[in-house]
Amino acid sequence: MEGTVIIADDDLSIRTVLTQAVTRAGCRVKATGTLSTLWRWVEEGEGDALILDVILPDGDALDMLPALRKKRPEMPVIVVSANNTVLTTIRANQTGAYEYFPKPFEIKDILGALNKALNRDSPISPDGGKIYQEKKQVYQAAELPLVGRSQSMQDVYRVIARLINTDLTVLLLGASGTGKDLVARTLHDLGNRKESQFVSINLAAIPSEKIELELFGFDPNINNNNQGSIGKFKLAEGGTLFLDEVGEMPLGAQTRLLRVLQVQDDNYSRDSTGSKAASGVRIISSTQNDLKVLISEGKFREDLFFRLNVIPVVLPLLRERSEDIPELCSHFLKQCIENGLPEKSITLKAVDLLKGQVWRGNVRELKNFIQRLVVLSSDEIISDDLVTDQLNLISLENGSEELGSVEGLSVSVEKHLVRYFELHENSLPPNGLYNRVLREIEYPLIALALSSAKGNQIKAAKLLGINRNTLRKKISELDISVSQLKKMI
Numbered sequence: 003m004e005g006t007v008i009i010a011d012d013d014l015s016i017r018t019v020l021t022q023a024v025t026r027a028g029c030r031v032k033a034t035g036t037l038s039t040l041w042r043w044v045e046e047g048e049g050d051a052l053i054l055d056v057i058l059p060d061g062d063a064l065d066m067l068p069a070l071r072k073k074r075p076e077m078p079v080i081v082v083s084a085n086n087t088v089l090t091t092i093r094a095n096q097t098g099a100y101e102y103f104p105k106p107f108e109i110k111d112i113l114g115a116l117n118k119a120l121n122r123d124s125p126i127s128p129d130g131g132k133i134y135q136e137k138k139q140v141y142q143a144a145e146l147p148l149v150g151r152s153q154s155m156q157d158v159y160r161v162i163a164r165l166i167n168t169d170l171t172v173l174l175l176g177a178s179g180t181g182k183d184l185v186a187r188t189l190h191d192l193g194n195r196k197e198s199q200f201v202s203i204n205l206a207a208i209p210s211e212k213i214e215l216e217l218f219g220f221d222p223n224i225n226n227n228n229q230g231s232i233g234k235f236k237l238a239e240g241g242t243l244f245l246d247e248v249g250e251m252p253l254g255a256q257t258r259l260l261r262v263l264q265v266q267d268d269n270y271s272r273d274s275t276g277s278k279a280a281s282g283v284r285i286i287s288s289t290q291n292d293l294k295v296l297i298s299e300g301k302f303r304e305d306l307f308f309r310l311n312v313i314p315v316v317l318p319l320l321r322e323r324s325e326d327i328p329e330l331c332s333h334f335l336k337q338c339i340e341n342g343l344p345e346k347s348i349t350l351k352a353v354d355l356l357k358g359q360v361w362r363g364n365v366r367e368l369k370n371f372i373q374r375l376v377v378l379s380s381d382e383i384i385s386d387d388l389v390t391d392q393l394n395l396i397s398l399e400n401g402s403e404e405l406g407s408v409e410g411l412s413v414s415v416e417k418h419l420v421r422y423f424e425l426h427e428n429s430l431p432p433n434g435l436y437n438r439v440l441r442e443i444e445y446p447l448i449a450l451a452l453s454s455a456k457g458n459q460i461k462a463a464k465l466l467g468i469n470r471n472t473l474r475k476k477i478s479e480l481d482i483s484v485s486q487l488k489k490m491i
Contacts, residue, residue: 003113005050005120009033010040011082012058016105020053023109024116037061044074051119053112054099056083056090064090067097078119082107086151088159092192095163102163104156108469148184149333150326154318154464158185161315166192171263173248173310174288176317179366182288183246185315190242195284198241203234206247214255218262235262235283242284248310249291249302260306285310320364324357325467330365331356334372346376352389359393371396415443445480448473452482 007024011017012035021031032048034040037060043049052070054063067079078100083090086104094102101115148155148162162185165172172189174182183202190200208216219233234243245251251259266282287310296302320327331353339345361367374392375384419439422431448466455461459477463470476482 003028003117003120006030006032006048007116008040008043008049008052010037010052010058010063011035011055013055016055016082019109020112023113024053027113027116029116029120035059037063037066041066041070044070044077047074049074049077051116052077052079053116054079054081056081056085056094064093064097067099071098080112080115080119082112086156086159088148088155088162088188091156091159092163092166095160095166102160104151104153148181148188149330150323151329152318152323152326152467154323155326158315158317161313162188165189165313167194169194169282169284171284171310171312172286173312173314174286174317175290175314176288177290177319177364179361179364180317180319181365182317183244185317186242186244186246186286186288189286190244190284193242193284195241199238200242200244201234201238202244202246204246206250210250210252213251214258217255218258238283240282242286245285245287245310247289247291248287249289249293249296251302253301253303256303256306260303260309263306263309320361320368322465322467327357327368328353330368331372334369335376337369338373338376343373343376344382346379346382346384348375348384348389349386352384352386355386355389355393359396415439441480444476445482448476448480449482452477 003024007029009017009020009024009031010033011020014035017033017035021033024031032043034043035058037058040052040054054067056063064081067081070077071079079098081094081099081102082105083094083102084105090104091102100119103111103115148159166189172186174185176182186202187200190196203216205213215231215233217233217235219231219236263285293302293307293311297304297307331348335346335348356368356371363370371392375388378392379385379388448462451462451465452459455465459470459473463473466473468476
């Protein structure tokens with residue numbers, strides 16, 4: 003890499019680390035912790051690229067970014083932020099940021115984006131700043147129901163941010179309760195069609211013989227019915243139609259939907275203005291089924307799949323982002339108050355219990371569980387005992403002892419340790435017990451994760467919720483070999 007990179011971050015340690023990494027990569031670096039210094043350098047023509055923190059001591063950098071982009075439209079801006087919410091991601095995208103990374107970030111990812119930005123063939127369009135200025139108030143006022151700061155949710159936020167101002171067809175993939183409906187609603191409410199209707203239809207909740215009628219309605223002249231029926235497609239004209247559980251659609255309705263989409267695409271292609279926002283229907287669909295399997299079974303049209311699967315968005319399971327549970331709990335407790343339930347709080351210990359639970363119903367199940375706790379708790383602070391009792395009920399309802407159940411792993415470990423201490427009678431076990439126990443748990447956990455991911459360390463690290471470098475270190479420390487993995491499969 004060649005060129006001068008400006009680093010603007012109020013955290014000295016981050017400035018130092020980034021300066022060292024960028025310098026080693028071959029670039030000259032100018033670093034500052036304030037917006038005022040950054041702006042002076044920009045006016046003086048300094049810098050070929052910018053790494054920019056959002057919150058600096060003298061202001062919000064995203065508020066200044068449109069003016070900066072207007073002043074220096076050719077300079078790519080890589081935004082980083084510890085306030086890693088969906089709103090921050092959308093703001094960064096709308097202000098014309100070249101790339102956005104939530105903190106903590108991987109240095110290699112920053113360097114990769116920087117290398118692409120400095121070696122791009124064409125300048126970045128300066129339109130982003132203008133777009134943001136027009137939409138700023140909308141985004142501030144919008145209700146954003148998506149909660150979570152985990153890496154998997156950051157990936158979802160990035161896609162959402164890039165889809166906001168498009169009419170591209172989106173296919174939402176994920177298990178029940180992961181928030182597919184919330185993503186669909188967010189895409190509509192913050193997009194070009196927000197002034198028009200958002201129409202949702204759950205295809206799994208409608209008898210198959212009535213789905214076509216619900217989607218397309220019918221003509222009273224044809225059906226000898228004076229009233230007729232307006233289908234969801236007609237109601238959504240100019241807006242968004244959300245086809246929830248599209249895999250449940252019968253073949254007849256699939257064929258008709260395909261024809262409608264073909265006609266709509268043909269009309270768009272003939273539109274000399276290139277504008278889609280004023281006509282047609284934007285399609286967002288969702289499924290928890292594997293549509294490719296349904297295609298192989300002859301239950302879903304392959305050509306329709308290609309029409310719907312323009313931009314796939316995968317929603318993570320709650321157990322894949324358990325670090326978001328504290329924030330989700332807070333969000334749901336606030337919702338309870340808004341719904342007329344009494345104000346309650348929950349202890350950190352109780353939240354830790356919730357983080358260990360395997361939530362088969364994902365975020366929706368957690369939401370229902372929090373509501374249950376609020377109703378059942380006679381005290382302002384929800385007790386740990388109440389949480390324990392209700393989690394045990396979930397385990398009984400599921401008919402098994404899950405990893406996160408209170409009577410599952412934690413109790414088994416406790417019983418093992420009690421027996422271990424009893425064996426030493428009046429003396430204590432040898433020192434270093436903590437690390438020995440930790441190793442006993444880590445070894446099978448990491449080995450099984452690697453086995454399930456078929457040896458793919460990137461997938462295994464995501465499954466475990468740890469950094470890939472940390473995983474590599476653990477593999478080395480625990481001396482886990484490929485042959486050992488094969489035995490566990």
